[in-house]
Amino acid sequence: MIEHTLAAIDTTAHYLLTDSRQLSFPEQSIFFCIKGERHDGHQFIGELYHKGVRQFVIEATSLDQRLQDLTEELADAHFWAVNSSIRALQLTVAQHRRQFNIDVVGIVGSNGKTIVKEWLSQLMAPSEHVIASPKSYNSQIGVPLSVWNLKESHSLAIFEAGISRAHEMEFLQPVISPTIGIFTNIGPAHDDGFKSRKQKITEKLRLFTKVRKLIYRKDYTPIMEEIDLILKPVNPFLKTISWGNALTGADVQVVFSPQKDKTFIALTGLYGVLRFETAFRDEASLENLTHSLIFMLDWGLPPSEIQQRIQFLRPVSMRLELKEGINRCYIIDDAYNNDMQGIAMALGFLDQQEQHTQRTVILSDILHSGQLPIDLYQNMASILKEKNIDRLIGIGPEMMQQKHFFDLPHLEFYSDTDQFLKNYPFASLTDNLILIKGARPFSFEKIVHRLQRKAHDTVLEINLDALTYNLNYYKNKVGKGTKIMAMVKAFAYGSGSTEVANLLQYHRVDYLGVAYADEGVALRQSGVTLPIMVLNPSTATFDLLWQYNLEPEIYSESMMLEWIQYSVLRNEPTQMPLVHLKLDTGMHRLGFVTDDLAALEEILIAHPFVRVASVFSHLVGADEGVHNTFSTLQCERFKEASEKIESILGYKVIKHILNSAGIIRFPDYRFDMVRLGIGLYGVEATGQMQNQLQSVGRLKTVVSQIKHLQAGETVGYGRKGQLERDASIATIAIGYADGYNRRLGNGVGQVVINGQRCPTIGNICMDMTMVDITGVDVEEGDEVLVFGQEMSIIELANRIDTIPYEILTGIGTRVKRVFYKE
Numbered sequence: 001m002i003e004h005t006l007a008a009i010d011t012t013a014h015y016l017l018t019d020s021r022q023l024s025f026p027e028q029s030i031f032f033c034i035k036g037e038r039h040d041g042h043q044f045i046g047e048l049y050h051k052g053v054r055q056f057v058i059e060a061t062s063l064d065q066r067l068q069d070l071t072e073e074l075a076d077a078h079f080w081a082v083n084s085s086i087r088a089l090q091l092t093v094a095q096h097r098r099q100f101n102i103d104v105v106g107i108v109g110s111n112g113k114t115i116v117k118e119w120l121s122q123l124m125a126p127s128e129h130v131i132a133s134p135k136s137y138n139s140q141i142g143v144p145l146s147v148w149n150l151k152e153s154h155s156l157a158i159f160e161a162g163i164s165r166a167h168e169m170e171f172l173q174p175v176i177s178p179t180i181g182i183f184t185n186i187g188p189a190h191d192d193g194f195k196s197r198k199q200k201i202t203e204k205l206r207l208f209t210k211v212r213k214l215i216y217r218k219d220y221t222p223i224m225e226e227i228d229l230i231l232k233p234v235n236p237f238l239k240t241i242s243w244g245n246a247l248t249g250a251d252v253q254v255v256f257s258p259q260k261d262k263t264f265i266a267l268t269g270l271y272g273v274l275r276f277e278t279a280f281r282d283e284a285s286l287e288n289l290t291h292s293l294i295f296m297l298d299w300g301l302p303p304s305e306i307q308q309r310i311q312f313l314r315p316v317s318m319r320l321e322l323k324e325g326i327n328r329c330y331i332i333d334d335a336y337n338n339d340m341q342g343i344a345m346a347l348g349f350l351d352q353q354e355q356h357t358q359r360t361v362i363l364s365d366i367l368h369s370g371q372l373p374i375d376l377y378q379n380m381a382s383i384l385k386e387k388n389i390d391r392l393i394g395i396g397p398e399m400m401q402q403k404h405f406f407d408l409p410h411l412e413f414y415s416d417t418d419q420f421l422k423n424y425p426f427a428s429l430t431d432n433l434i435l436i437k438g439a440r441p442f443s444f445e446k447i448v449h450r451l452q453r454k455a456h457d458t459v460l461e462i463n464l465d466a467l468t469y470n471l472n473y474y475k476n477k478v479g480k481g482t483k484i485m486a487m488v489k490a491f492a493y494g495s496g497s498t499e500v501a502n503l504l505q506y507h508r509v510d511y512l513g514v515a516y517a518d519e520g521v522a523l524r525q526s527g528v529t530l531p532i533m534v535l536n537p538s539t540a541t542f543d544l545l546w547q548y549n550l551e552p553e554i555y556s557e558s559m560m561l562e563w564i565q566y567s568v569l570r571n572e573p574t575q576m577p578l579v580h581l582k583l584d585t586g587m588h589r590l591g592f593v594t595d596d597l598a599a600l601e602e603i604l605i606a607h608p609f610v611r612v613a614s615v616f617s618h619l620v621g622a623d624e625g626v627h628n629t630f631s632t633l634q635c636e637r638f639k640e641a642s643e644k645i646e647s648i649l650g651y652k653v654i655k656h657i658l659n660s661a662g663i664i665r666f667p668d669y670r671f672d673m674v675r676l677g678i679g680l681y682g683v684e685a686t687g688q689m690q691n692q693l694q695s696v697g698r699l700k701t702v703v704s705q706i707k708h709l710q711a712g713e714t715v716g717y718g719r720k721g722q723l724e725r726d727a728s729i730a731t732i733a734i735g736y737a738d739g740y741n742r743r744l745g746n747g748v749g750q751v752v753i754n755g756q757r758c759p760t761i762g763n764i765c766m767d768m769t770m771v772d773i774t775g776v777d778v779e780e781g782d783e784v785l786v787f788g789q790e791m792s793i794i795e796l797a798n799r800i801d802t803i804p805y806e807i808l809t810g811i812g813t814r815v816k817r818v819f820y821k822e
């Protein structure tokens with residue numbers, strides 16, 4: 001059935017889907033087929049239909065004979081044909097938005113939108129039920145998807161809107177329909193999508209045609225002018241709250257006074273005379289914070305309360321990273337972006353690092369600025385001069401052409417990155433703080449690679465390609481009909497949960513599993529939208545589960561009753577997250593045992609609003625062949641109990657019991673889903689297929705010092721390392737606090753240096769370990785492999801009679817995780 005419409009879609013679905021990879025609840029999803037430059041959502045209709053999706057929005061222009069036939073074939077699906085799927089999505093969500101009568105904050109601006117949004121939602125959370133757009137969901141699609149999550153229970157919503165072209169904002173306005181606006185600032189981002197900077201401001205202001213209040217920084221004169229000229233005539237009752245330096249005559253006059261380790265922010269005017277204190281010192285953070293302060297003051301929060309709340313603010317994912325470089329240099333790597341605003345910010349970051357006297361900036365041509373080269377490079381030259389930069393290395397044809405503008409003590413220009421790498425005298429670049437900033441096509445990562453100190457500290461390298469490879473191995477094993485839940489509990493088995501989870505999301509796993517609610521929250525905050533099961537949710541975390549849509553494992557009658565009570569309290573029991581019922585088929589850890597099932601079933605019948613996503617159990621000995629009979633028994637018990645529960649519920653639930661080892665051993669019991677853990681991380685727990693997986697983690701450190709000692713000396717605490725012969729000893733920078741288990745001391749453990757195995761000697765210390773390198777060619781600073789290819793994590797675990805799981809999850813948080821793709 002095809003229904004042609006120009007209006008909002010009248011759908012029963014709970015989930016709006018625009019990326020077929022994000023499907024989790026087929027029956028409750030409506031898929032908007034969006035046609036982009038490189039892919040076309042209409043191609044996924046068949047696939048999604050087979051997974052259970054029955055509602056589709058298609059574009060009339062794509063409705064050719066083939067698609068027409070398909071819609072007839074899929075007779076029980078509902079198709080809406082529209083002019084534009086994106087517009088239909090926006091209309092649909094705009095209608096949803098109209099049901100709510102709460103304050104909604106809309107944020108626009110060239111920079112800082114995401115940070116102000118994140119901060120405000122943290123700051124307001126103690127007193128309001130806040131919903132905010134995830135990550136930087138601020139596009140034509142991201143905005144409606146964010147606003148769709150608005151629910152009855154929220155008391156304050158904060159959404160950001162970004163545009164890159166004229167006329168985009170008028171579509172976002174009704175979707176967000178803000179009552180309060182914040183205009184963070186204006187810079188050159190996306191200038192080339194607009195006729196002028198003025199036009200860009202005017203377009204952004206379209207979001208605010210109906211707001212009651214607008215907060216903005218008056219120091220940006222063009223913003224002020226456009227508000228007066230364009231916005232006020234169409235929104236005559238608008239109350240503006242401006243802030244700025246004393247000369248602007250703003251409603252609130254603001255002075256930042258940076259101290260050694262903090263900044264005082266003094267406000268005078270509308271709210272009296274106030275002073276706040278913050279640990280932030282850079283201009284961008286102070287601006288973002290001041291927008292937030294003004295908002296809270298206007299909201300009526302007492303200043304003392306505000307001071308309390310801002311104390312806990314943390315930077316929102318710093319894109320700039322400080323790394324140790326060659327020749328005692330430090331490098332700031334911002335190799336991916338180089339608009340002017342970004343450069344100014346990076347230079348501000350450079351300002352905070354005072355330990356280096358010499359400052360070098362390596363900069364590529366600036367692309368897509370929308371400015372004339374003359375203005376652009378002149379402007380840049382003056383900023384560099386103002387920031388006392390000693391040396392500029394300019395790379396690219398534009399840079400070469402405009403080099404006469406720059407006036408610094410040292411200037412060098414190269415036509416491209418390879419020229420620079422080939423010809424530059426790197427040995428002369430010592431004791432410098434180096435900012436590296438280049439547009440993507442210039443591949444500045446090569447420069448970072450060249451300048452970065454090779455072996456430093458203790459690092460766990462995660463090979464993301466290997467992880468993907470392992471995922472695909474298991475995917476192929478279980479086949480298309482079985483879903484995959486990837487277990488990312490315990491910091492993704494030590495590998496770094498948010499990074500791994502985002503990769504898994506990209507590769508379309510169906511579910512994620514974490515141990516505790518906090519872990520799920522961290523994933524949500526890093527942009528993970530996949531359904532997430534929480535294995536061990538305490539009742540104290542129900543609020544978090546609800547707020548972040550995390551799905552609890554329910555493992556006992558009392559817990560089920562508490563969940564029901566909580567659902568009723570929330571006043572919207574059907575809006576609660578789905579739950580997962582855990583059956584105890586033999587582990588005797590958490591779960592309903594057979595005797596509990598009758599009571600459970602009664603409760604489920606009496607409370608049909610409890611929505612069950614899955615029923616599952618866990619094998620106790622899937623990794624060991626000796627337990628095969630018991631494993632099979634567990635599977636059979638599970639099959640019977642789960643089918644019974646399903647029949648009582650009257651709808652399909654996902655049934656699952658296999659972990660990584662189970663997938664290999666029990667192909668007959670894959671049911672609807674499997675839970676993949678350690679296998680992803682490169683360890684095949686049955687040991688049968690180890691050579692089919694790739695190793696993912698590589699833990700390495702460095703040699704800090706080398707000593708040549710005589711027979712009879714001892715090494716380390718308790719004089720445990722007795723030398724029977726003259727020996728060379730290397731101290732390496734890893735100890736038990738980093739996860740190098742103390743039981744690996746006294747020769748039990750071995751590390752690999754320059755391809756040679758070297759045994760530990762003496763006791764392992766908290767931060768250091770000594771190894772015997774007698775006869776091995778080693779220098780201070782050399783790389784030491786703790787585990788990886790040449791010393792497998794399995795061997796390491798065997799040496800101290802434990803399992804790879806414990807080694808992986810024991811790696812200390814101070815060990816830096818570095819993710820890479822080959």
Ligand SMILES: *Cc1c(COP(=O)(O)O)cnc(C)c1O
Nearest residue numbers: 487618659660661675676677678
């Ligand atoms: C950790 C865990 C898994 C994954 O186990 P692996 O052996 O790492 O594959 C599966 N299910 C549950 C309930 C778990 O706690």
